[in-house]
Amino acid sequence: MFTQCRATSSRFASIWKRHASTSTNANKYKILVVGGGSGGLAAANQIYNRFRASGKRLNDGDVAIVDAAESHFYQPGWTLVGCGLKPKTDFRKPLASLVPKHISLISDNVKSFAPDKSTVTTTSGQDLSYDILVVAAGLQINWNAIKGLPEALADPKSGVSSIYSYNTCDKVWDDIEGLRSGKAVFTQPAGVIKCAGAPQKIMWMAWDRFRRTNRSEKVSVDFFTGMPTMFSVKKYSEVLNALREERKIGGHFQHNLIAVNSNNHKATFQKSDGSTVEVDYTTLHATPPMGPLEFIKQSSLADAAGWISVDSGTLQHTNPEYANVFSLGDCSSLPTSKTAAAITAQAPVLTENVYSFVENGQVSSARYDGYTSCPLLTGYGELLLAEFKYGLEPKETFSNFVDQAKSRRAFYWLKKDVFPYAYWNYMVNGRWFGANGLSRPSYT
Numbered sequence: 001m002f003t004q005c006r007a008t009s010s011r012f013a014s015i016w017k018r019h020a021s022t023s024t025n026a027n028k029y030k031i032l033v034v035g036g037g038s039g040g041l042a043a044a045n046q047i048y049n050r051f052r053a054s055g056k057r058l059n060d061g062d063v064a065i066v067d068a069a070e071s072h073f074y075q076p077g078w079t080l081v082g083c084g085l086k087p088k089t090d091f092r093k094p095l096a097s098l099v100p101k102h103i104s105l106i107s108d109n110v111k112s113f114a115p116d117k118s119t120v121t122t123t124s125g126q127d128l129s130y131d132i133l134v135v136a137a138g139l140q141i142n143w144n145a146i147k148g149l150p151e152a153l154a155d156p157k158s159g160v161s162s163i164y165s166y167n168t169c170d171k172v173w174d175d176i177e178g179l180r181s182g183k184a185v186f187t188q189p190a191g192v193i194k195c196a197g198a199p200q201k202i203m204w205m206a207w208d209r210f211r212r213t214n215r216s217e218k219v220s221v222d223f224f225t226g227m228p229t230m231f232s233v234k235k236y237s238e239v240l241n242a243l244r245e246e247r248k249i250g251g252h253f254q255h256n257l258i259a260v261n262s263n264n265h266k267a268t269f270q271k272s273d274g275s276t277v278e279v280d281y282t283t284l285h286a287t288p289p290m291g292p293l294e295f296i297k298q299s300s301l302a303d304a305a306g307w308i309s310v311d312s313g314t315l316q317h318t319n320p321e322y323a324n325v326f327s328l329g330d331c332s333s334l335p336t337s338k339t340a341a342a343i344t345a346q347a348p349v350l351t352e353n354v355y356s357f358v359e360n361g362q363v364s365s366a367r368y369d370g371y372t373s374c375p376l377l378t379g380y381g382e383l384l385l386a387e388f389k390y391g392l393e394p395k396e397t398f399s400n401f402v403d404q405a406k407s408r409r410a411f412y413w414l415k416k417d418v419f420p421y422a423y424w425n426y427m428v429n430g431r432w433f434g435a436n437g438l439s440r441p442s443y444t
Contacts, residue, residue: 029130033066041430046440067095067107068107068108074420083209086420113133132358134326135327138330139292146258161174181218186206186285196227203223224257227254235394254272255269257269292307310332336371349367352443383412385411
């Protein structure tokens with residue numbers, strides 16, 4: 001297999017070198033990035049910058065992003081909106097304003113892949129060809145998988161809200177502020193979701209808001225999660241569960257929300273044995289199940305679960321016949337949490353391996369170790385900074401100075417102010433490298 005992969009890589013490298021100048025075909029791109037989200041913008045810019053830094057500058061238009069979205073969102077900010085710290089307009093910008101003039105923006109969506117031909121077809125019928133394909137299309141939020149949820153979210157009087165969309169994140173704050181007494185229920189599904197800590201972040205913030213406004217004696221808080229523990233990493237899970245018990249928050253594990261009856265304010269949960277339980281609520285924060293996008297699931301690039309099948313270290317496709325395909329972020333098969341922090345560690349590795357593949361016919365020594373981070377808000381002015389890698393092993397930036405399993409005020413300001421600033425001013429421009437800050441990692 002290694003010989004086959006090496007031969008395939010060399011073939012694509014020779015194709016690239018034969019087309020050293022800009023193609024005369026308007027639909028042919030050297031680097032085609034599917035998705036203009038966090039991963040797509042970071043990868044497109046970092047790849048362009050990497051070639052420029054090496055003295056092998058790409059021409060204007062050689063790199064293209066395919067995405068029909070009008071707006072780009074800083075989704076981690078929606079939690080801040082839900083707990084009343086920021087207006088949601090702080091976390092939305094026109095996608096076109098974030099794409100520099102030397103990178104083409106194709107305002108269309110990909111309908112299908114043809115990796116054997118190195119082409120994609122868009123929903124409008126365009127065929128786009130590429131030398132290198134980077135898939136960063138995100139994932140799908142399955143709102144309809146919970147019966148009655150879309151209708152409840154659309155009803156301003158339902159008491160049901162979610163931080164998982166721009167349209168509903170401000171309703172979360174309205175519901176928290178409007179609740180004077182009763183039962184506040186927060187949910188998390190089993191399986192893969194964006195930022196697995198977010199469902200409890202908003203719960204902790206609501207609990208603290210109730211406490212600070214003298215409502216804690218009149219409002220009960222319960223956490224219903226499809227997972228068996230509070231968090232996947234044992235070190236943080238134990239601390240969070242102890243905090244839950246200390247704050248007298250109900251913990252209901254392996255309970256998946258399957259239906260919402262907003263007229264009667266009842267939620268139905270399915271337990272691990274298949275039985276169901278109906279729960280009354282006054283306010284319900286719902287986290288819907290998520291999964292791979294349909295056009296990816298149906299493609300030959302997908303693994304059995306529907307994610308883009310890539311090597312967990314190199315981010316290159318696992319099929320040697322598709323060696324010119326790379327992927328990062330939520331749509332990839334990388335076995336780590338799907339967060340913006342993970343992308344900050346993935347993008348430099350992908351960039352270095354794309355550059356090496358083009359220049360040498362094979363990927364470099366750069367390897368992604370699974371690093372991701374979950375800045376867990378546990379109250380106003382406090383945050384537990386969970387950082388870990390493959391194997392659910394902690395990989396902490398500040399462990400030489402403090403115990404990161406404790407909530408701290410300094411970490412709170414990172415989440416509230418520093419990370420959003422770094423995102424809009426550096427990450428989307430390809431100049432933010434997570435724990436490395438503004439310094440691009442070097443690989444030997």
